[in-house]
Amino acid sequence: MKTRDRLRIAVQKSGRLSEASQSLLQQCGLDFRQSRDKLFCFGETHPVDLLLVRDDDIPGLIADGVCDLGFVGLNVLEEQQLEQIAQAGSSRLHSLRRLGYGGCRLSIALPQEEVFAGPESLRGRRIATSYPRLLARYLSDQRVTAEIVVLSGSVEIAPRLGSADVICDLVSSGATLVANQLKEAVAILQSEAVLAAATTVFLDARQPMLELLLRRLDGVLAVRETRLLLLRSARSQLAQVQAALPTAALTTVLGIDDQADSVALQVLVSGGFGWADLEAIQHAGATQLVVLPVARMLA
Ligand code: PRP
Numbered sequence: 392m393k394t395r396d397r398l399r400i401a402v403q404k405s406g407r408l409s410e411a412s413q414s415l416l417q418q419c420g421l422d423f424r425q426s427r428d429k430l431f432c433f434g435e436t437h438p439v440d441l442l443l444v445r446d447d448d449i450p451g452l453i454a455d456g457v458c459d460l461g462f463v464g465l466n467v468l469e470e471q472q473l474e475q476i477a478q479a480g481s482s483r484l485h486s487l488r489r490l491g492y493g494g495c496r497l498s499i500a501l502p503q504e505e506v507f508a509g510p511e512s513l514r515g516r517r518i519a520t521s522y523p524r525l526l527a528r529y530l531s532d533q534r535v536t537a538e539i540v541v542l543s544g545s546v547e548i549a550p551r552l553g554s555a556d557v558i559c560d561l562v563s564s565g566a567t568l569v570a571n572q573l574k575e576a577v578a579i580l581q582s583e584a585v586l587a588a589a590t591t592v593f594l595d596a597r598q599p600m601l602e603l604l605l606r607r608l609d610g611v612l613a614v615r616e617t618r619l620l621l622l623r624s625a626r627s628q629l630a631q632v633q634a635a636l637p638t639a640a641l642t643t644v645l646g647i648d649d650q651a652d653s654v655a656l657q658v659l660v661s662g663g664f665g666w667a668d669l670e671a672i673q674h675a676g677a678t679q680l681v682v683l684p685v686a687r688m689l690a
Pocket residue numbers: 406407446544547560561562563564565566567568
């Protein structure tokens with residue numbers, strides 16, 4: 392194995408995942424200086440550098456050891472894993488963490504006027520895609536035979552050009568499908584950004600750096616959904632208000648100097664806390680409700 396004393400991470404240069412990936416690294420306390428050609432970012436605070444590349448190249452760069460880690464869509468990663476398994480019998484590529492952004496799905500879509508009556512409707516048809524391995528896996532799971540037309544881009548125009556009947560492509564907002572008079576029939580993979588690697592064992596200075604990065608990443612991911620809720624309640628209504636709080640919340644009740652019959656509450660809430668939850672707590676008697684994002688947490 393090649394040795395190196397700086398960790399090298401592949402990140403999408405421009406597109407769906409690039410901004411969120413770089414800001415995640417920033418939240419982990421890593422700062423970078425970008426090269427003039429904008430293809431390389433030198434880590435100024437830590438021995439970690441970024442290579443800015445096309446997303447489809449990321450799994451290959453990791454598999455070849457050019458990069459140690461990569462921020463990439465699960466769709467791209469799984470396609471390459473299947474490709475390597477088909478070519479070499481196995482793949483060392485795997486996902487270390489799901490990152491919770493860049494959500495999209497790989498879906499079969501067909502012209503709006505057509506009827507989709509289940510996977511059977513695909514039998515014998517020409518399906519255009521940039522994800523031939525994932526599509527082949529789906530078709531074989533469904534015991535349907537169809538012709539896979541591999542395209543590297545502009546898959547959505549294939550039916551209009553007559554080079555395919557149906558497509559299998561990424562859908563996020565759905566705007567691309569609408570613009571091309573296509574409709575989504577079935578999602579074959581739910582995707583999001585993941586941190587990918589081929590190995591997590593290094594015999595050089597990359598090891599402590601990888602461990603530090605994963606520790607901080609876990610910290611950032613853990614607080615991402617965490618909120619600090621501040622509110623007030625009359626002592627007489629405290630039990631009611633507390634009953635309305637999310638079950639796993641960590642609550643501190645504080646006295647207020649000049650108001651003997653009121654208390655202030657600090658509530659740490661993790662995961663999906665929305666308007667309806669807040670309104671329920673207000674309805675139970677809470678006043679002066681404030682919801683704050685949590686930047687860092689050390690237990
Ligand atoms: C995907 C896909 C569509 C578009 C769908 O491409 O190929 O063109 O996104 O998104 P929408 O449902 O929000 O319109 P992507 O931007 O990921 O580029 P790439 O596949 O060429 O990397």
